[in-house]
Amino acid sequence: MDKKPYERVGLTFEEYERIVKMLGREPNGLELNLYGVMWSEHCSYKNSKQVLRVFPTSGDRVLQGPGENAGIVDIGDGLAVVMKIESHNHPSAVEPYQGAATGAGGIIRDIFTMGARPVALLNSLRFGELESDRTKYLFENAVAGIGGYGNCIGIPTVGGEVYFNDCYRGNPLVNAMCVGIIRHGDIKRGTASGAGNAVMIVGASTGRDGMGGASFASVELNKESEEKRSPMQVGDPFLEKLLLEACLELFETGCVVGVQDLGAAGLTSASSETASRGGSGMDIDVSLVPRRETGMVPVEVMISESQERMLVIVEKGREEEVTGIFKKWGLNSSVIGRVTDDGMLTIRDGDEVVGSVPAKSLAEDAPIYYREYKEPSYLKQVGVLDERGLEVPDDLNGVLVSLLKSPNIASKEWAYRQFDYMVRTCTAVTPGSDAAVVRIRGTNKAIALTADCNSRYCYLDPATGGAIAVAEAARNLVCSGAQPLAATDCLNFGNPEKPGVFWQFRQAVSGMSEACRALDTPVISGNVSFYNETDTDAVFPTPVVGMVGVVEDISHITTQGFKEEGDVIVLLGENTQEAGGSEYLKVVYGLERGSAPKLDLDREKRVQGCCLELIRGGTVKSAHDCSEGGIAVALAESCISGEIGAKVELEGCGREDLLLFGEGQSRIVITVRQSDLERVKDAASRFGIPVTVLGRVRGKELIIDIAGQRGIQMAVKDMETDWREAIECIME
Amino acid sequence: MFYAKVYITLKKSIADPQGNAIKEALLSMEYDGVKDVRMGKLIEIKLADKSSKEAEKRVKDMCDTLLANTVIEDYTYDILEVQP
Amino acid sequence: MFYAKVYITLKKSIADPQGNAIKEALLSMEYDGVKDVRMGKLIEIKLADKSSKEAEKRVKDMCDTLLANTVIEDYTYDILEVQP
């Protein structure tokens, strides 16, 4: 059956009618394509916008919330952090190296578009279990692609996370996050204003790459185009490095009115969004856009997603300054049009007007959908967990070993060793601790960065799982000595048209919002990725949280490794015995069920507050939060990082396995000098949180006794080998 | 014994960063006549196959499953018979 | 107008980790007949030269000064005349 033209660009009949009504006429073929790409979920957020309004997005420190290319949060001294996370899941499933590379490239542009120098990259990666060759291929190449781009452009990849679960087998997730530093006065925005100002395209020339998918109609394409267009792109980090330096140099001149990178929907989104934000119109001539290929028709130029390009709005009369700077860096720059005051996006091909529609109608007037939602039925089944049916293993050492070897817990060094995490010589805490710490040159401050999400919790209970992702991110920052400031999020879900998926989405967002409010970390930017599913399975709901915190004094920087023989090991928070959703349950019993760990946000806030106060007071020698694998794995990791042993006594009755490996929230293991113990107890009582002395740093073994009985006894060296080499052994 | 030479190139519509950089370098070295440069891979494989038909089938298979990613790359190959 | 295909390969005496990795991968995929794999580069250059002699001289020059590192690499090339 022949599809209607509007269907071919991915629009519904109702959407088409809406366009006709707005224009007062039928759109022509080119115009229809513009609506097709701009009203896609990817550009318009038509399915998610309503839900995202729940997020807290403002606060004293927020200089730019969602809506721009990236969010900005104040860190004092006239400086601010620019950050954003974005998905590149679908391209990475097809061509993992280039998919991941261009994911990094795209998010970097979002940061320097705001005028900031990018100072750090993070990533969040998810694949199927590391069993099939295909999964290994995806993992290997996605990691190589992230490194290939970040290393070459010279931005350190300082942190991230990697998880393996069968639900990602057909749908790997590749999310990239970038962080920049900027002076308040240097902030640029994606705004076109001032009729007569020049519209310039700079950077790479335009080709037929990055076009594809449903939203591309062939109505007016010739044969050549059909054959040549490609949905994939190849990243050019070298060109982007030049573009970055040239743009930052250009911004210094003060001639830039607004700037936006060309991402999804290419020139169409950059032109309509900048014009719309500025309440302006724009008149551009596609024949002036430098091209890499012959025979491209106007619509191809408008929606090409060729990488490494930017749109710059420049004060009238200063175009040559731009050309001069870009020439110095060996880059293209061309005036392609002017800002107008009629609100129309007018597109010419030479002398001929080939399309003209209100800029705002493309950028802001897509319909908003209120999708149906319904609690999915699987929850009833997986929520039930009968612990009595699970025998307590005899060999707890063996359990610890299998957890340390589980790819979800094992060292991710195999991956991050491929990332240059030191370039720019600011990385004070490199990958391998709770959060990365990057110092701010010229100040005594640093920022701490992390990306977190345990999607198994989200699968069992999206609201609690979403809240835990926020809480864990903040906790990781606090453990590093930072005050959490703001979050960015990447919401990876299945098909939102399915009521069960949409329910997960709403729940997750509401849980995250509550946690962001409680912990005072507004959401300043983010990204939604739907349709992460194959014929049968959707991925677990995976709302990845990226977070930044400020370390007020670099002397507060704290890492997870135990430091010195004789230090006292203290638990802030309470050791519970929750089995639900744990890695232990998965690794030992093959189960992914039960309730997600409980989260009391008030308790969480107080535990974090207490830890940070103690760190700032100079009391804390190491701090590590308990996450996957519970307190036993947390202790093991602190031993491994510190290359020293510990002797610990856990209290409590009931199941030793759950005391050791349960994943209760709001727990931080710190070490202090014996003489500081009273200060710790005093602080804990002021913050109203439980505090327990667990034992001491000592020797070369990790020994954990439970109620007087030996639970764990292992040489640190052996644990280290198991943990450090697990992923490498699987991959090589 | 056969000897296969596999040539893997980026599809025409895909940007070729390496080719571009080489072109710019050649131009800066005053090789003005250079109009375009594309960079690809050359993979040489020695095969113990009996017939050239068989070898060819195998090589095509290898290209599709491992050597090239046909989303972004095209391939061609030559197959020569050689003495073991 | 000429079209040069430059083939750059590692010298025989030099170990080729990339080629080996591909060989191992092919063997693990049960292409048992694979005896050896070498990985090289293919560089395609469009040239505005007038005569093939001229083009050839130029290409050889490019290889020696930029395209190949003759400490570790050998090169060969084909030059075809093409319509502009």
Added chain:
Amino acid sequence: MKFGVVVFPGSNCDIDCYNALRDVLDQDTEYIWHRTKNLGSYDCIVLPGGFSYGSYLRGGAIAKVSPVMDRVVEFVESGKPVIGISNGFQVLVESGILPGAFLRNNNMKFICENVYIRTESISTPFTNLCGKGQILRIPIAHGDGNYYVGDETLKRMEENNQIVFRYCARDGEVTDASNPDGSLQNIAGVCNREGNVLGMMPHPERCMEEILEGRDGAVIFKSIINYLKGGAVNG
């Protein structure tokens, strides 16, 4: 005394070298744009790490035809010290200023981590403050650091004391296990016959402050300063 740090398009450790020299060691330091025609005012040139020209084609290959490299050759001939780090080392090798060539790391992956290197020659402008056999803990970050050189040349280099650093274990032993990338004979750094040009894959500029990866890298730049001040070169 003035240091110059060359900036090729795509260099990205230029800023790190600059900061290390200016902020940590308080030296007069300037960037040198790759089109610069005159290096007369500098006492030492640094070719920094990174990805000049994207490291497309081969690391350092395109940079060698950059205009500044003719001037660097003259600078070398004048006998003044030049240090190339990581990609800078690749540039020196590609230009033929230093012998050898680089292959892909033998595990085929980019590697970023701290390694140990042993100082094999202390009679250079870059190592004159090192103890004999001194072990340095220092980061590497490269994908093509697998150093290769022909037998003949290697022999000559050894006779001339041109091997400056070798990858080693924490205790200084040169072993296969401590060779991160497959470099021939664990070679991590070499100098030219005259001794005034050093190329090394590890990044000394990354370990000159306690807040980063320790301070072991400082000795190399301090040696250069010592040399330029007229301090003796050992041996």
